[in-house]
Amino acid sequence: MKHKLLLILLVFLxxxxxxxYTKQQAVIFLKGQEPLTFLNGFFSLTYHENxxxxLSLGAYLPENIRFMIFTFLVGVVLVGGLIYVLVKPMNKVNFTIGLLILSGGFGNLYDRALNDGRVVDFMLLQIGSLKTGVxxxxxxxxxxxxxxxxxxxSKWGRQRINQSG
Structure with missing residues (x-):
């Protein structure tokens, strides 16, 4: 249990x-501004609310449906996932993997709760005409x-994790 508490303090929080913090800074410095580009256009900081x-999947659903799916149901799944990783015995690697997914989920859920159902996105990668979503x-x-x-x-991954203890 000590390693779980330590990983929560070092990864999740x-x-x-x-x-x-970065979403707050994006609101302050990027909202309403032209995108800032770096590395010859490879990396951009641009304000977007999703x-x-x-990739904005479900953005055009009615507001009450979006709330049920992206706030309520996602919240239930995240709380269930957090309980699962806290209770289930697992090695440090798998626990850390769970914390990474959960921290991202809770970060976006928190943003959605504070921002009327919207999540602030602000980073974009682009190589030529190929680009990521924000x-x-x-x-x-x-x-x-x-x-x-x-x-x-994967088989190889399980072997590597078991070898490391």
Missing amino acids: PLVGCDR TGAM FNVADVAIMIGLCGFIFAS
């Missing part, structure tokens, strides 16, 4: 805090967690 899920720190945590989950679920 800082990620939620960093997500919150009422849907990833995203935030919570989204990065979720994606890293999902990549970790895929790795940990």
